[in-house]
Amino acid sequence: MRIARFSIDGNVAFGAISAAAGERGPDDLVLDIIKGIPYADFELSGVKVPLSKVRLLPPVLPSKVVAVGRNYAEHAAELGNEVPDLPLTFFKPSTSVTGPGDDIAYPSFSSELHHEAELAVVIGRMCREVPRERAKDVVFGYTCANDITARDVQQREKQWARAKGFDTSCPLGPWVETDLDPADLAIQCTVNGQQRQLGRTSDMIRSVEDLIVHISEAMTLLPGDVILTGTPAGVGPLNVGDEVAVTIEGIGTLTNKVIKRG
Template sequence: MRIARFSIDGNVGFGVLDGDEIDVIKGHPFAEFERSGHKVPLDKVRLLPPVLPNKVVAVGRNYAAHARELGNEVPDVPVTFFKPSTSVIGPGDPVLYPSFSQEVHHEAELAVVIGRMCREVPRERVKDVILGYTCANDITARDVQQRESQWARAKGFDTSCPLGPWVETELDPGDLTIMCTVNGEQRQLGRTSEMVRSVEDLIVHITEAMTLLPGDVVLTGTPAGVGPLQDGDEVAVHIEGIGTLTNKVIKRG
């Protein structure tokens, strides 16, 4: 099932994709819901970020080849950091190139959407706390990341976390193709089976320390091939079984 968040005529709602239409649901997807039977054409709505997370917990260096390409070792424990809710944008929204950086990179990632409040999740219960999966782009000011010991500005600036286009609830994340293109040219190509630590590993690790809330998002790392983005570039993240998230980069006015 693909669950989208959308706006039409000034109204915001959730719906289930049904072909080229969205079947509006009653309520929200974090509890049992009913389809209303009221359908709107997909091309008549604006797709929004599929969730509005309280927090985005991201994982760095979770693909060995990506760690190596930046001159890093695979860490003994997962490297985690936060992206604020203000960094989140949806499909088609512009990525605003930050004024304090001269080197902004794309990072295509599988995003895990949490479906219920959870803490200290045992491995065998991880699937129970996941609503589904979506595409993410962990946009990074690489020059800032390299010169500042904390990654808050490098990875947390406004518009640095595109998510979408929807949440796929029926998906095995174990071995999916992840691809990133810039202006139609392939930059990244990998598989989730190359992750150093699995989705289960990451959820167990993160929830040892903190409570995850419905709608929170976990970014699982990026494969090799990250590279620069320029003003006017169109960057797209495609993940097998989910779809394609596309955003355009523009200079902040």
């Protein structure tokens, strides 16, 4: 099931995406509004609105985004880094999150902005110290992410808070896919229609389950929290005016445009 968060007529809601009765085209998709929030057992209201009539929002509002660096060997190598012995984790604040179709504001303190296409894991229940055999039980679903990075700031400051945590540096969307095996999915990034990154989640050094176990050893994860699982090789520069798109097999495409920060 695909779960979207959206606004219509000034109201914000979650909805389950499906095709209108007897229709199959992308223009015929509708949202069945969910009663309440979708993380626990939920009911569909039966009230349906066309997907084309709403504005899609970030599919979740996480209390925290826990990101993992250098989880693809070729990406670590392309930046001259070794693969770490343990998952390399860092935070992106909730204020970094932006949605599908929203603008990425080029930060004034950087002159080298990079894209990083990533599979994002959305947590569905409060959990801590999750055993590996139960890791999938705490997952609500998966979405596309772009770990936008001020590469020059990352290299200059070493600590990554500003380089990866600035406003609009974490596009998420377009929705959450709840019925998906993340083990071997194609992941692609294009800039202005030109392919930059192409990899598979099967190339991740640590699996989704491994990352949930490692992260939940240290902190409680809450419903709606997001884990970014790392990026394949091919990261590169973004400029003002560029349109960057992340496509993940079985989920969809997250598209954003880069603008000058006002």
